[in-house]
Amino acid sequence: MDTPIVILNYKTYLESSGANALKLAHDLESAASESGITMVAAPQAADIYRISDEASIPIFAQHIDPISPGGHTGSSLINTLIEAGISGSLINHSENRMKLADIDEVIKLCRDNEIESCVCTNNIETSKAVAALAPDAVAVEPPELIGTGIPVSQAQPEVVEDTVKEVKAINKNIKVLCGAGITTGDDMKAAMDLGADGVLLASGIIKAESPKEALLDLVSKL
């Protein structure tokens, strides 16, 4: 089996913005090299180049717009994000939801540009719908648990287990991650025991006193 994946969604916390975004990237870099676990940073668009210039870690965008080059003021163009240093993107995060047709368009843009697509979903049913679009990964995150510190893998294990089962039945090549409230080694181990390929998380690491120690604790039970 492939190694577990950790994606850290930087969101728009001050602790993960600007100079702090780079500091966190170095924490991810050293935690990944000490643990051997793949750790991906998903910073704000404005911080992507800063991180790719200074750190050696995979970087995902938090969002890509379903557009081609031209007149789209204020949008995030995939070509520019790739040049800035991304190798993948989150799509349809609960805090930035998209229409189904636009999700499909962005998955295709990622495929055509040979970068990874990770579509966020809110439950088992939307995970099944998205699996039909064949992204590289689906990340199921019940919105009511996001930012609460209550881990989906322990509070709603059936959501993780059934999403894995249903998505893999549609397309076994799609990786299934879970997120919302994931913080500790026990939370991540519970996710992996339920069949997940990894976790997508934010506040538990970003708000920790030592993000690097929190990352090492996260993967300590694997």
Ligand SMILES: O=C(CO)COP(=O)(O)O
């Ligand atoms: O939305 C999330 C990651 O994309 C989860 O956020 P928290 O880890 O803060 O609950």
